[in-house]
Amino acid sequence: MANVKVEQDVVIDRLMGVFQSVGYDGASLSELAAATGLQKASLYHRFPNGKQAMATAVLDHVAELINNRLADVLQSSAPAPTRLTNALTIVHQIYDGGRLACVLRALSHGTAARLFREPIAVIFTTWVAAFAHLARDFGFEAGAAQRLAESTLIRVQGSLILAQTLQQPGVFEQTLHDIEADFLSRQ
Amino acid sequence: MANVKVEQDVVIDRLMGVFQSVGYDGASLSELAAATGLQKASLYHRFPNGKQAMATAVLDHVAELINNRLADVLQSSAPAPTRLTNALTIVHQIYDGGRLACVLRALSHGTAARLFREPIAVIFTTWVAAFAHLARDFGFEAGAAQRLAESTLIRVQGSLILAQTLQQPGVFEQTLHDIEADFLSRQ
DNA sequence: AAATTTTTACCGAACGTTCGGTAAATCAAT
DNA sequence: ATTGATTTACCGAACGTTCGGTAAAAATTT
Helix, strand or coil: CCCCCCCHHHHHHHHHHHHHHHHHHHCCHHHHHHHHCCCHHHHHHHCCCHHHHHHHHHHHHHHHHHHHHHHHHHCCCCCHHHHHHHHHHHHHHHCHHHCCCCHHHHCCCHHHHHHHHHHHHHHHHHHHHHHHHHHHHCCCCHHHHHHHHHHHHHHHHHHHHHHHHCCCHHHHHHHHHHHHHHHHCCC | CCCCCCCHHHHHHHHHHHHHHHHHHHCCHHHHHHHHCCCHHHHHHHCCCHHHHHHHHHHHHHHHHHHHHHHHHHCCCCCHHHHHHHHHHHHHHHCHHHCCCCHHHHCCCHHHHHHHHHHHHHHHHHHHHHHHHHHHHCCCCHHHHHHHHHHHHHHHHHHHHHHHHCCCHHHHHHHHHHHHHHHHCCC
């Protein structure tokens, strides 16, 4: 390969950062180029289908991240309460304690909503399934486990909105504690 | 006023619909003009500060709506459980049973995030205060009431995201029931 | 091992389109 | 005749995208 100026992993990470903070419609090619350190034309060399392909690459990266970090932790051999704590710690890290927006939500609006609804739905479903599995290990019956897992994702997403709009990261952290308590209520 | 082609209320309602479905960055003046039935220049006549003024007008409208519909119901003289049911019914109506996005969330991303964070924060705070007041009437102590009210808004926002991404409006409706149950748990 | 060809990665400059926004003319009502 | 709402026509700027071309690495041939 000829002189890779910026590693693909780094490029995708920078692209994610832009989409995360300004959304899909708000992300201009100029900004994406500046953030990656590549020219617009170079981005098109790596992503021949343009902005849409960049966002798709970001979503693939997120899906992998969910599988490798969250799902793995949730399905480890550790005791259920330990797995829960580890998973919520990862969630806390990912969103920088409520200060960072969720790139999935950022790609759920405007033009992006139609383009990426399905892959995002798959990621959400993976997320919920992983937490539902944990809930069952806590002793919840199948239906209740599914509902608690959905409620977990709902509250993470909702609390991120509130935390950022009110500029109170504590709202996010409080919600993570509430979620933990809900799981532990069956122990 | 001479020769008003479309009533201002109708214009604002149409503008809200566009922002709601495509977000702020995704809403072009062409689309806003088409939706209102006015030409771009006519919109600039009514909103000299352009798109930003249109979104501000929409937010003012939403703030009024929250105060007139939600807050009034929550502070009526009816028994607390009745007020809760009425309020949640209104929420259900506003979002068409989980099919409609929240315009406040749509205006919380991209360019809009910086422009409208504060007015949206005010609306959120009003929302939470109204439900916190109700929670106190249900017998919750001040701190718990505040947390339950925040959790209510968090879950409404979060469940709207899931319901629309998964195309399962039931997720939203289930969440409204969960919220109702949480209030009633103190009765 | 050296020379040649092919591929890869990148960039500057421009493409056509659409953006948000404006000035002047038209229309309708007082 | 004046006033205010609307429209037509238009603007510069920015948009996402494409193109022509350069330089270096990899593959192939000698």
